[in-house]
Amino acid sequence: MASIASKRILRPSIRPTFLHLYTAPYSGCSARVRITAALKKIPEKIKMEYHTIDYRGGEHQEEAYKKLNPNMSLPTLVVEYPDGEETRSITITQSLAILDWLEHWFPEPALLPSVNEEDPASWADRARIWELASLVACDIQPPQSTRIPEED
Numbered sequence: 448m449a450s451i452a453s454k455r456i457l458r459p460s461i462r463p464t465f466l467h468l469y470t471a472p473y474s475g476c477s478a479r480v481r482i483t484a485a486l487k488k489i490p491e492k493i494k495m496e497y498h499t500i501d502y503r504g505g506e507h508q509e510e511a512y513k514k515l516n517p518n519m520s521l522p523t524l525v526v527e528y529p530d531g532e533e534t535r536s537i538t539i540t541q542s543l544a545i546l547d548w549l550e551h552w553f554p555e556p557a558l559l560p561s562v563n564e565e566d567p568a569s570w571a572d573r574a575r576i577w578e579l580a581s582l583v584a585c586d587i588q589p590p591q592s593t594r595i596p597e598e599d
């Protein structure tokens with residue numbers, strides 16, 4: 448009798464095939480994604496194209512970019528993957544979400560220390576990285592953004 452496992456229809460594995468990273472030279476949020484891509488040597492592992500947006504010239508507020516990222520912020524990552532004969536894509540905004548996606552698909556070298564359940568110091572180490580990343584991305588950078596109007 449055939450086992451249940453042998454009856455399972457396995458899909459061919461779907462993997463990302465092309466990354467488009469939209470960044471700007473003076474954007475710190477973009478820089479952390481570019482630095483991560485360089486650290487993980489991602490352009491050597493997958494086709495990748497960098498698209499430089501003229502942030503100071505307001506290109507991130509133009510319709511073409513707004514369609515990609517309605518928040519009109521940088522960075523944005525577009526991931527292409529095959530689906531049968533078609534090429535589909537997903538779009539990821541927010542630098543920390545992009546870093547998390549890159550960490551999953553390109554785990555080496557790791558951005559986050561792994562947690563050893565026997566070792567509370569390792570719990571703290573991983574949390575510390577999230578604290579620092581959140582401090583910059585959520586507490587420090589937003590007030591500096593030109594998207595937030597200055598008080599009169």
Ligand SMILES: N[C@@H](CCC(=O)N[C@@H](CS)C(=O)NCC(=O)O)C(=O)O
Binds near residue numbers: 477541588592
């Ligand atoms: N929390 C967002 C912040 C994105 C953000 O504010 N990016 C800046 C550049 S560092 C931006 O695009 N600002 C647009 C503007 O000021 O109009 C992230 O981490 O991606």
